[in-house]
Amino acid sequence: MNPAQTRPFPSDDNQLRIGYSSLSTDTRMNVPEDDELFIRRTMDEDPRLGVELLFRRYYQPMCSHAVKYVGSKSVAEDLVSDIFYQFYQQNIFTDITSSYRFYLLRTVRNRAFNYLKQQLNRQTVDEDADEVGRLAVSAGDAPDSLIQYEELYHDVQDAINDLPIDRRRIYLLNRFEGKKYQEIADELQLSIKTVEVQLYRANKHIRSLLKRKWYLLLLLLTSF
Amino acid sequence: MTITKELIFDYLAGKASALQKQMIESWLQDQRNEELFYQYLIEYETMRPTYTADVAQAIDNYNQFLKNAGSNTTPGSNQATVVKTRPIWLRWSIAAAVTLLLMTSVWLLRNQWQYESYETVYGQTRNISLPDGSTVVLNANSRLRVPRFGFSSGPREVLLEGEALFSVSHTKTHQRFIVKTDHQFQVEVLGTVFNVFARQRGGKVVLNQGKVNVLFTGKVTRNKVTLKPGQLVTIDPQRIRVKSTPEPEAHAAWCNNRYVFDKTTVQEIGYLLRENYGLTISTTDKELLALTISGSYSASNAGELLQLLEETLGISTSRQGDTVMIARPAVPQPLQ
Incomplete structure:
Protein backbone atom coordinates (compact mmCIF):
# COMPACT_ATOMS: atom_id res chain seq x y z
CA MET A 1 0.00 0.00 0.00
CA ASN A 2 1.22 3.37 -0.83
CA PRO A 3 1.33 5.41 2.34
CA ALA A 4 0.46 8.56 0.45
CA GLN A 5 -2.95 7.10 -0.29
CA THR A 6 -3.77 5.94 3.18
CA ARG A 7 -2.91 9.25 4.72
CA PRO A 8 -4.80 12.35 3.75
CA PHE A 9 -2.38 14.64 2.12
CA PRO A 10 -2.08 17.89 4.02
CA SER A 11 -4.78 20.16 2.77
CA ASP A 12 -6.64 23.08 4.32
CA ASP A 13 -8.30 20.63 6.60
CA ASN A 14 -5.16 18.80 7.57
CA GLN A 15 -5.76 19.13 11.30
CA LEU A 16 -7.71 15.95 10.99
CA ARG A 17 -5.85 12.76 10.72
CA ILE A 18 -6.99 9.40 9.73
CA GLY A 19 -7.78 7.30 12.74
CA TYR A 20 -9.97 9.93 14.33
CA SER A 21 -13.04 9.21 12.33
CA SER A 22 -15.35 10.38 15.08
CA LEU A 23 -13.79 13.78 15.34
CA SER A 24 -16.40 16.39 16.06
CA THR A 25 -16.03 20.09 15.57
CA ASP A 26 -16.34 21.17 19.17
CA THR A 27 -13.20 19.32 20.25
CA ARG A 28 -11.15 20.52 17.35
CA MET A 29 -9.51 23.25 19.32
CA ASN A 30 -7.87 20.52 21.37
CA VAL A 31 -6.25 18.92 18.39
CA PRO A 32 -2.62 19.97 18.13
CA GLU A 33 -1.48 21.93 15.16
CA ASP A 34 0.12 19.72 12.58
CA ASP A 35 3.69 20.64 13.37
CA GLU A 36 4.89 17.42 11.76
CA LEU A 37 3.64 18.45 8.35
CA PHE A 38 7.07 19.07 6.97
CA ILE A 39 8.48 15.82 8.32
CA ARG A 40 5.49 13.93 6.97
CA ARG A 41 6.14 15.29 3.51
CA THR A 42 9.82 14.49 3.74
CA MET A 43 8.97 10.96 4.85
CA ASP A 44 7.07 10.36 1.61
CA GLU A 45 10.02 11.38 -0.49
CA ASP A 46 12.99 10.25 1.56
CA PRO A 47 12.11 8.10 4.57
CA ARG A 48 15.66 8.05 5.78
CA LEU A 49 15.90 11.82 5.97
CA GLY A 50 12.43 11.95 7.49
CA VAL A 51 13.40 9.63 10.33
CA GLU A 52 16.54 11.64 10.88
CA LEU A 53 14.45 14.80 11.24
CA LEU A 54 12.27 13.01 13.79
CA PHE A 55 15.38 11.87 15.54
CA ARG A 56 16.68 15.41 15.78
CA ARG A 57 13.40 16.68 17.11
CA TYR A 58 12.42 13.98 19.59
CA TYR A 59 15.56 12.14 20.67
CA GLN A 60 16.49 14.56 23.43
CA PRO A 61 13.04 14.85 25.06
CA MET A 62 12.47 11.10 24.70
CA CYS A 63 15.74 10.31 26.45
CA SER A 64 14.93 12.87 29.10
CA HIS A 65 11.62 11.13 29.68
CA ALA A 66 12.83 7.55 29.50
CA VAL A 67 15.60 8.13 32.00
CA LYS A 68 13.00 8.91 34.65
CA TYR A 69 11.95 5.28 34.50
CA VAL A 70 15.11 3.42 33.71
CA GLY A 71 17.43 5.64 35.73
CA SER A 72 20.42 5.14 33.44
CA LYS A 73 21.48 7.52 30.70
CA SER A 74 22.93 4.81 28.51
CA VAL A 75 19.94 2.49 28.89
CA ALA A 76 17.60 5.36 28.04
CA GLU A 77 19.63 6.31 24.99
CA ASP A 78 19.84 2.72 23.74
CA LEU A 79 16.15 2.30 24.22
CA VAL A 80 15.28 5.47 22.31
CA SER A 81 17.80 4.85 19.52
CA ASP A 82 16.40 1.37 19.11
CA ILE A 83 12.90 2.73 18.65
CA PHE A 84 14.06 5.01 15.85
CA TYR A 85 16.05 2.21 14.32
CA GLN A 86 13.08 -0.15 14.16
CA PHE A 87 10.86 2.70 13.10
CA TYR A 88 12.94 3.03 9.97
CA GLN A 89 14.17 -0.48 9.42
CA GLN A 90 10.80 -2.18 9.80
CA ASN A 91 8.95 0.51 7.90
CA ILE A 92 6.76 1.26 10.87
CA PHE A 93 6.41 4.83 9.66
CA THR A 94 4.24 3.65 6.77
CA ASP A 95 1.62 2.33 9.19
CA ILE A 96 1.39 5.39 11.39
CA THR A 97 -2.03 6.92 11.31
CA SER A 98 -1.56 9.18 14.30
CA SER A 99 1.17 11.73 14.63
CA TYR A 100 4.70 10.36 14.74
CA ARG A 101 5.05 11.87 18.16
CA PHE A 102 2.10 9.84 19.37
CA TYR A 103 3.68 6.60 18.27
CA LEU A 104 7.16 7.46 19.48
CA LEU A 105 6.09 8.55 22.95
CA ARG A 106 3.72 5.69 23.49
CA THR A 107 6.44 3.29 22.49
CA VAL A 108 9.13 4.85 24.61
CA ARG A 109 6.92 4.91 27.69
CA ASN A 110 5.88 1.36 27.08
CA ARG A 111 9.42 0.10 26.65
CA ALA A 112 10.69 2.05 29.61
CA PHE A 113 7.90 0.50 31.64
CA ASN A 114 8.75 -2.98 30.41
CA TYR A 115 12.42 -2.44 31.14
CA LEU A 116 11.66 -1.44 34.69
CA LYS A 117 9.33 -4.38 35.04
CA GLN A 118 12.11 -6.74 33.99
CA GLN A 119 14.49 -5.11 36.37
CA LEU A 120 12.12 -5.58 39.25
CA ASN A 121 11.22 -9.07 38.29
CA ARG A 122 14.26 -10.66 36.75
CA GLN A 123 12.63 -14.06 36.43
CA THR A 124 10.32 -12.64 33.80
CA VAL A 125 10.83 -14.20 30.43
CA ASP A 126 12.00 -11.52 28.04
CA GLU A 127 9.55 -10.77 25.34
CA ASP A 128 10.82 -11.08 21.86
CA ALA A 129 12.18 -7.66 21.04
CA ASP A 130 10.49 -7.53 17.66
CA GLU A 131 7.20 -8.46 19.13
CA VAL A 132 7.43 -5.65 21.61
CA GLY A 133 8.10 -3.29 18.74
CA ARG A 134 5.02 -4.45 16.88
CA LEU A 135 2.74 -4.54 19.83
CA ALA A 136 3.84 -1.22 21.22
CA VAL A 137 1.10 0.80 19.59
CA SER A 138 -1.57 -1.72 20.29
CA ALA A 139 -0.91 -1.32 23.99
CA GLY A 140 0.32 -4.92 24.46
CA ASP A 141 0.93 -5.40 28.14
CA ALA A 142 0.94 -1.76 29.05
CA PRO A 143 -0.81 -0.59 32.15
CA ASP A 144 -4.50 -0.12 31.55
CA SER A 145 -4.37 3.50 32.56
CA LEU A 146 -1.94 6.00 31.13
CA ILE A 147 -1.76 7.63 34.49
CA GLN A 148 0.11 4.66 35.83
CA TYR A 149 3.16 5.61 33.79
CA GLU A 150 3.50 8.83 35.71
CA GLU A 151 2.74 7.06 38.96
CA LEU A 152 5.55 4.66 38.28
CA TYR A 153 8.29 7.13 37.46
CA HIS A 154 7.27 9.38 40.32
CA ASP A 155 7.59 6.37 42.59
CA VAL A 156 11.02 5.67 41.15
CA GLN A 157 12.07 9.27 41.79
CA ASP A 158 10.63 9.20 45.29
CA ALA A 159 12.40 5.97 46.09
CA ILE A 160 15.69 7.47 44.97
CA ASN A 161 15.05 10.69 46.87
CA ASP A 162 14.31 8.63 49.92
CA LEU A 163 17.89 7.32 50.03
CA PRO A 164 20.38 8.80 52.50
CA ILE A 165 22.31 11.54 50.72
CA ASP A 166 25.66 9.73 50.34
CA ARG A 167 24.04 6.53 49.17
CA ARG A 168 21.91 8.47 46.70
CA ARG A 169 24.99 10.11 45.28
CA ILE A 170 26.72 6.78 44.76
CA TYR A 171 23.55 5.28 43.32
CA LEU A 172 23.14 8.10 40.80
CA LEU A 173 26.80 8.01 39.76
CA ASN A 174 26.43 4.31 39.11
CA ARG A 175 22.94 4.13 37.63
CA PHE A 176 22.51 7.48 35.95
CA GLU A 177 26.04 8.26 34.86
CA GLY A 178 26.93 4.61 34.31
CA LYS A 179 30.19 4.87 36.23
CA LYS A 180 32.10 1.81 37.35
CA TYR A 181 32.64 0.98 41.01
CA GLN A 182 36.31 1.87 40.74
CA GLU A 183 35.59 5.26 39.17
CA ILE A 184 33.12 6.13 41.90
CA ALA A 185 35.56 4.97 44.58
CA ASP A 186 38.25 7.21 43.09
CA GLU A 187 35.96 10.18 42.67
CA LEU A 188 34.55 10.10 46.19
CA GLN A 189 37.73 8.75 47.76
CA LEU A 190 36.00 5.72 49.18
CA SER A 191 37.02 2.10 49.19
CA ILE A 192 35.52 -0.02 46.47
CA LYS A 193 33.98 -2.19 49.16
CA THR A 194 32.08 0.79 50.56
CA VAL A 195 30.74 1.63 47.11
CA GLU A 196 29.58 -1.95 46.63
CA VAL A 197 27.83 -2.08 49.97
CA GLN A 198 26.13 1.29 49.46
CA LEU A 199 24.92 0.29 46.00
CA TYR A 200 23.65 -3.03 47.24
CA ARG A 201 21.65 -1.30 49.95
CA ALA A 202 20.35 1.38 47.59
CA ASN A 203 19.17 -1.20 45.05
CA LYS A 204 17.56 -3.29 47.72
CA HIS A 205 15.74 -0.29 49.13
CA ILE A 206 14.44 0.89 45.78
CA ARG A 207 13.38 -2.54 44.66
CA SER A 208 11.53 -3.25 47.85
CA LEU A 209 9.79 0.13 47.79
CA LEU A 210 8.69 -0.32 44.19
CA LYS A 211 7.76 -3.93 44.58
CA ARG A 212 5.58 -3.25 47.57
CA LYS A 213 3.34 -1.08 45.43
CA TRP A 214 3.83 -2.47 41.95
CA TYR A 215 4.35 -6.15 42.47
CA LEU A 216 0.74 -7.15 42.03
CA LEU A 217 0.32 -5.07 38.92
CA LEU A 218 3.56 -6.28 37.41
CA LEU A 219 2.73 -9.86 38.23
CA LEU A 220 -0.61 -9.51 36.49
CA LEU A 221 1.01 -7.92 33.49
CA THR A 222 3.65 -10.58 33.11
CA SER A 223 1.31 -13.49 33.59
CA PHE A 224 -0.11 -13.48 30.08
CA MET B 1 -12.72 22.82 34.78
CA THR B 2 -10.72 22.23 31.65
CA ILE B 3 -7.41 20.49 31.34
CA THR B 4 -4.79 23.14 30.70
CA LYS B 5 -1.18 22.82 29.72
CA GLU B 6 -0.21 24.15 33.14
CA LEU B 7 -2.18 21.40 34.83
CA ILE B 8 -0.48 18.75 32.71
CA PHE B 9 2.92 20.24 33.56
CA ASP B 10 2.07 20.09 37.27
CA TYR B 11 0.93 16.54 36.82
CA LEU B 12 4.13 15.54 35.02
CA ALA B 13 6.12 17.15 37.81
CA GLY B 14 4.20 15.10 40.34
CA LYS B 15 2.36 18.07 41.79
CA ALA B 16 -1.19 17.19 40.82
CA SER B 17 -3.76 16.35 43.46
CA ALA B 18 -5.65 13.07 43.49
CA LEU B 19 -8.71 14.77 42.10
CA GLN B 20 -6.74 16.38 39.29
CA LYS B 21 -5.17 13.04 38.43
CA GLN B 22 -8.56 11.47 38.16
CA MET B 23 -9.69 14.23 35.81
CA ILE B 24 -6.65 13.78 33.66
CA GLU B 25 -7.21 10.07 33.58
CA SER B 26 -10.69 10.39 32.18
CA TRP B 27 -9.56 13.15 29.85
CA LEU B 28 -6.92 10.81 28.46
CA GLN B 29 -9.54 8.23 27.50
CA ASP B 30 -9.98 10.17 24.30
CA GLN B 31 -7.14 9.41 21.92
CA ARG B 32 -7.11 12.99 20.64
CA ASN B 33 -6.35 14.13 24.12
CA GLU B 34 -3.61 11.62 24.32
CA GLU B 35 -2.13 13.27 21.23
CA LEU B 36 -2.27 16.59 22.96
CA PHE B 37 -0.85 15.09 26.10
CA TYR B 38 2.21 13.86 24.22
CA GLN B 39 2.68 17.24 22.67
CA TYR B 40 2.71 18.79 26.15
CA LEU B 41 4.98 16.03 27.33
CA ILE B 42 7.52 16.83 24.61
CA GLU B 43 7.27 20.50 25.49
CA TYR B 44 7.74 19.71 29.16
CA GLU B 45 10.77 17.49 28.58
CA THR B 46 12.30 20.08 26.26
CA MET B 47 11.85 22.88 28.77
CA ARG B 48 12.91 20.87 31.78
CA PRO B 49 15.26 18.17 30.53
CA THR B 50 16.47 15.60 33.04
CA TYR B 51 19.85 15.83 31.35
CA THR B 52 21.29 16.83 28.00
CA ALA B 53 21.84 13.99 25.59
CA ASP B 54 24.44 14.17 22.86
CA VAL B 55 22.07 14.23 19.90
CA ALA B 56 24.75 14.71 17.24
CA GLN B 57 26.65 11.70 18.49
CA ALA B 58 23.48 9.64 18.67
CA ILE B 59 22.60 10.51 15.09
CA ASP B 60 26.07 9.53 13.98
CA ASN B 61 25.72 6.18 15.73
CA TYR B 62 22.27 5.71 14.30
CA ASN B 63 23.42 6.41 10.74
CA GLN B 64 26.41 4.16 11.22
CA PHE B 65 24.13 1.45 12.44
CA LEU B 66 21.87 1.82 9.43
CA LYS B 67 24.83 1.79 7.09
CA ASN B 68 26.11 -1.46 8.57
CA ALA B 69 22.72 -3.08 8.55
CA GLY B 70 21.76 -1.57 5.20
CA SER B 71 23.94 -3.98 3.26
CA ASN B 72 21.86 -7.04 4.02
CA THR B 73 18.36 -5.62 4.32
CA THR B 74 16.63 -3.27 1.98
CA PRO B 75 14.67 -0.63 3.83
CA GLY B 76 11.78 0.85 1.89
CA SER B 77 10.36 -2.48 0.83
CA ASN B 78 7.20 -3.38 2.59
CA GLN B 79 8.18 -6.94 3.43
CA ALA B 80 8.70 -7.93 6.99
CA THR B 81 12.38 -7.93 7.76
CA VAL B 82 13.76 -11.42 7.66
CA VAL B 83 17.00 -11.80 9.48
CA LYS B 84 19.02 -14.74 8.28
CA THR B 85 20.51 -16.67 11.12
CA ARG B 86 23.26 -19.23 10.94
CA PRO B 87 22.84 -22.55 12.74
CA ILE B 88 23.74 -22.29 16.39
CA TRP B 89 26.74 -24.66 16.17
CA LEU B 90 28.19 -22.59 13.35
CA ARG B 91 27.76 -19.39 15.31
CA TRP B 92 29.51 -20.93 18.28
CA SER B 93 32.35 -22.26 16.14
CA ILE B 94 32.83 -18.85 14.55
CA ALA B 95 32.75 -17.20 17.93
CA ALA B 96 35.27 -19.70 19.27
CA ALA B 97 37.55 -19.29 16.26
CA VAL B 98 37.45 -15.51 16.46
CA THR B 99 38.14 -15.60 20.18
CA LEU B 100 41.05 -17.97 19.69
CA LEU B 101 42.50 -15.82 16.92
CA LEU B 102 42.11 -12.73 19.02
CA MET B 103 43.74 -14.30 22.04
CA THR B 104 46.61 -15.66 19.98
CA SER B 105 47.34 -12.32 18.40
CA VAL B 106 47.07 -10.59 21.76
CA TRP B 107 49.53 -13.12 23.12
CA LEU B 108 51.93 -12.81 20.20
CA LEU B 109 51.78 -9.04 20.19
CA ARG B 110 51.92 -8.71 23.95
CA ASN B 111 55.29 -7.00 23.86
CA GLN B 112 53.85 -4.37 21.54
CA PRO B 248 82.09 6.79 37.71
CA GLU B 249 81.04 9.54 35.31
CA ALA B 250 83.67 8.32 32.87
CA HIS B 251 81.59 5.19 32.28
CA ALA B 252 78.72 7.32 31.11
CA ALA B 253 80.82 9.73 29.10
CA TRP B 254 79.16 8.37 25.97
CA CYS B 255 76.16 10.51 26.89
CA ASN B 256 78.09 13.57 25.88
CA ASN B 257 79.73 11.97 22.86
CA ARG B 258 82.90 11.50 24.84
CA TYR B 259 85.02 8.43 25.32
CA VAL B 260 87.15 7.94 28.37
CA PHE B 261 89.85 5.34 27.91
CA ASP B 262 92.19 4.04 30.57
CA LYS B 263 94.71 1.70 29.07
CA THR B 264 91.94 0.49 26.82
CA THR B 265 93.10 -1.93 24.15
CA VAL B 266 92.24 -1.60 20.49
CA GLN B 267 90.48 -4.93 20.89
CA GLU B 268 88.10 -3.33 23.43
CA ILE B 269 87.58 -0.30 21.24
CA GLY B 270 86.72 -2.79 18.54
CA TYR B 271 83.90 -4.12 20.75
CA LEU B 272 82.73 -0.57 21.26
CA LEU B 273 82.66 0.04 17.52
CA ARG B 274 80.70 -3.12 16.99
CA GLU B 275 78.21 -2.44 19.76
CA ASN B 276 77.61 1.23 19.07
CA TYR B 277 78.18 1.56 15.34
CA GLY B 278 77.89 -1.95 13.96
CA LEU B 279 81.46 -1.97 12.64
CA THR B 280 83.86 -4.91 12.81
CA ILE B 281 87.58 -4.41 13.18
CA SER B 282 89.79 -6.70 11.23
CA THR B 283 93.54 -6.88 10.89
CA THR B 284 96.28 -9.20 9.79
CA ASP B 285 98.58 -7.92 12.50
CA LYS B 286 97.35 -9.28 15.85
CA GLU B 287 99.82 -7.13 17.78
CA LEU B 288 97.89 -4.03 16.83
CA LEU B 289 94.93 -5.25 18.86
CA ALA B 290 96.98 -5.18 22.03
CA LEU B 291 97.93 -1.50 21.70
CA THR B 292 96.37 0.61 24.46
CA ILE B 293 95.02 4.11 24.59
CA SER B 294 94.32 6.44 27.56
CA GLY B 295 92.60 9.78 27.97
CA SER B 296 89.31 11.50 27.34
CA TYR B 297 88.29 12.07 23.76
CA SER B 298 85.33 13.56 22.04
CA ALA B 299 83.86 11.75 19.06
CA SER B 300 80.32 12.05 17.83
CA ASN B 301 80.45 9.32 15.22
CA ALA B 302 82.40 6.26 14.13
CA GLY B 303 84.52 8.24 11.67
CA GLU B 304 85.75 10.57 14.37
CA LEU B 305 86.52 7.67 16.67
CA LEU B 306 88.55 5.96 13.97
CA GLN B 307 90.35 9.19 13.16
CA LEU B 308 91.21 9.46 16.85
CA LEU B 309 92.72 5.98 16.79
CA GLU B 310 94.78 6.85 13.72
CA GLU B 311 96.15 9.99 15.30
CA THR B 312 96.94 8.66 18.78
CA LEU B 313 98.25 5.28 17.78
CA GLY B 314 99.79 6.14 14.44
CA ILE B 315 97.93 3.43 12.58
CA SER B 316 95.95 3.57 9.39
CA THR B 317 92.32 2.56 9.02
CA SER B 318 90.22 1.92 5.97
CA ARG B 319 86.50 1.19 5.87
CA GLN B 320 84.90 -1.28 3.54
CA GLY B 321 81.20 -1.47 4.29
CA ASP B 322 80.89 -2.56 7.88
CA THR B 323 84.46 -3.77 8.16
CA VAL B 324 87.32 -1.60 9.29
CA MET B 325 90.83 -2.74 8.29
CA ILE B 326 93.57 -1.48 10.52
CA ALA B 327 97.23 -1.68 9.63
CA ARG B 328 100.63 -0.19 10.41
CA PRO B 329 101.41 2.81 8.24
CA ALA B 330 104.85 1.31 7.49
CA VAL B 331 103.17 -1.37 5.47
CA PRO B 332 102.28 0.21 2.15
CA GLN B 333 98.62 -0.10 1.16
CA PRO B 334 98.12 -2.34 -1.82
CA LEU B 335 97.14 -0.36 -4.88
CA GLN B 336 93.57 -0.69 -6.03
Missing part, protein backbone atom coordinates in the same frame (compact mmCIF):
# COMPACT_ATOMS: atom_id res chain seq x y z
CA TRP B 113 50.92 -3.49 23.71
CA GLN B 114 52.43 -4.18 27.09
CA TYR B 115 55.55 -2.16 26.53
CA GLU B 116 56.43 1.18 25.11
CA SER B 117 59.67 0.46 23.29
CA TYR B 118 62.49 2.95 22.79
CA GLU B 119 65.21 1.93 20.38
CA THR B 120 68.39 3.46 19.06
CA VAL B 121 70.21 2.50 15.91
CA TYR B 122 73.96 2.44 15.45
CA GLY B 123 75.56 5.77 16.24
CA GLN B 124 72.47 7.24 17.86
CA THR B 125 71.83 8.19 21.48
CA ARG B 126 68.46 9.19 22.82
CA ASN B 127 67.08 10.97 25.88
CA ILE B 128 63.95 9.46 27.35
CA SER B 129 61.72 10.87 30.07
CA LEU B 130 59.75 8.27 31.95
CA PRO B 131 56.29 8.94 33.42
CA ASP B 132 57.69 8.97 36.97
CA GLY B 133 60.10 11.81 36.20
CA SER B 134 63.15 9.59 35.80
CA THR B 135 65.33 10.17 32.78
CA VAL B 136 67.24 7.68 30.73
CA VAL B 137 69.94 8.28 28.15
CA LEU B 138 69.96 5.34 25.79
CA ASN B 139 73.24 4.55 24.08
CA ALA B 140 73.54 3.40 20.48
CA ASN B 141 72.15 0.04 19.35
CA SER B 142 70.10 -0.37 22.49
CA ARG B 143 66.53 -0.94 23.44
CA LEU B 144 64.58 0.07 26.51
CA ARG B 145 61.09 -1.25 27.12
CA VAL B 146 58.79 0.47 29.59
CA PRO B 147 55.45 -1.06 30.58
CA ARG B 148 52.47 0.94 29.38
CA PHE B 149 50.31 -0.14 32.29
CA GLY B 150 51.07 -0.15 35.96
CA PHE B 151 54.40 1.60 35.64
CA SER B 152 53.39 4.22 38.18
CA SER B 153 51.99 1.77 40.71
CA GLY B 154 54.08 -0.89 42.37
CA PRO B 155 57.73 -1.40 41.48
CA ARG B 156 58.80 0.43 38.34
CA GLU B 157 60.25 -2.21 36.03
CA VAL B 158 62.00 -1.58 32.75
CA LEU B 159 63.81 -3.95 30.41
CA LEU B 160 67.16 -3.03 28.93
CA GLU B 161 69.16 -4.47 26.07
CA GLY B 162 72.34 -2.52 25.44
CA GLU B 163 73.55 0.39 27.49
CA ALA B 164 71.85 3.27 29.26
CA LEU B 165 72.45 5.86 31.93
CA PHE B 166 69.61 6.02 34.40
CA SER B 167 68.76 8.98 36.53
CA VAL B 168 66.01 7.64 38.73
CA SER B 169 63.83 10.00 40.70
CA HIS B 170 62.71 9.03 44.16
CA THR B 171 58.95 8.76 44.59
CA LYS B 172 56.92 9.61 47.68
CA THR B 173 55.88 6.03 48.09
CA HIS B 174 59.47 4.71 47.85
CA GLN B 175 58.74 2.61 44.80
CA ARG B 176 61.65 0.50 43.70
CA PHE B 177 63.03 0.98 40.23
CA ILE B 178 64.16 -2.24 38.60
CA VAL B 179 66.23 -2.56 35.47
CA LYS B 180 65.89 -6.07 34.09
CA THR B 181 68.35 -7.47 31.58
CA ASP B 182 68.69 -10.67 29.60
CA HIS B 183 72.19 -11.07 30.95
CA GLN B 184 71.70 -12.80 34.25
CA PHE B 185 71.36 -9.72 36.39
CA GLN B 186 69.00 -6.95 37.31
CA VAL B 187 69.43 -3.68 39.14
CA GLU B 188 67.16 -2.43 41.89
CA VAL B 189 67.18 1.12 43.16
CA LEU B 190 65.15 3.71 44.93
CA GLY B 191 66.56 6.85 43.36
CA THR B 192 69.99 7.38 41.99
CA VAL B 193 72.22 7.77 38.95
CA PHE B 194 73.80 4.71 37.45
CA ASN B 195 74.95 3.25 34.18
CA VAL B 196 73.88 -0.21 33.06
CA PHE B 197 75.67 -2.13 30.36
CA ALA B 198 74.10 -5.36 29.19
CA ARG B 199 75.45 -6.69 25.95
CA GLN B 200 76.73 -9.95 24.48
CA ARG B 201 80.18 -9.74 26.01
CA GLY B 202 78.94 -9.23 29.56
CA GLY B 203 77.33 -6.80 31.90
CA LYS B 204 78.45 -3.80 33.90
CA VAL B 205 76.75 -1.54 36.40
CA VAL B 206 78.44 1.68 37.49
CA LEU B 207 76.99 3.72 40.30
CA ASN B 208 77.38 7.50 40.36
CA GLN B 209 75.05 8.46 43.19
CA GLY B 210 72.80 6.78 45.73
CA LYS B 211 72.64 3.08 46.33
CA VAL B 212 71.66 0.16 44.15
CA ASN B 213 71.29 -3.57 44.51
CA VAL B 214 72.48 -5.75 41.67
CA LEU B 215 70.70 -9.08 41.68
CA PHE B 216 72.09 -11.97 39.73
CA THR B 217 69.63 -14.23 38.07
CA GLY B 218 72.03 -16.63 36.35
CA LYS B 219 74.04 -19.57 37.67
CA VAL B 220 76.50 -17.63 39.72
CA THR B 221 77.68 -18.11 43.27
CA ARG B 222 76.69 -14.73 44.62
CA ASN B 223 73.16 -13.57 44.19
CA LYS B 224 73.29 -9.96 45.25
CA VAL B 225 75.73 -7.05 45.45
CA THR B 226 75.01 -3.69 46.98
CA LEU B 227 76.96 -0.91 45.30
CA LYS B 228 78.12 2.32 46.87
CA PRO B 229 78.76 5.42 44.80
CA GLY B 230 81.95 5.08 42.80
CA GLN B 231 81.74 1.29 42.68
CA LEU B 232 81.18 -0.78 39.63
CA VAL B 233 80.39 -4.39 39.08
CA THR B 234 81.19 -6.33 35.97
CA ILE B 235 79.38 -9.50 35.08
CA ASP B 236 81.01 -12.08 32.84
CA PRO B 237 79.51 -15.44 32.14
CA GLN B 238 82.27 -16.81 34.41
CA ARG B 239 82.46 -14.36 37.31
CA ILE B 240 81.33 -11.21 38.97
CA ARG B 241 83.81 -8.57 40.07
CA VAL B 242 83.21 -5.50 42.17
CA LYS B 243 85.71 -2.70 41.68
CA SER B 244 86.09 0.90 42.68
CA THR B 245 86.36 3.63 40.15
CA PRO B 246 87.49 7.17 40.92
CA GLU B 247 85.46 8.50 38.05
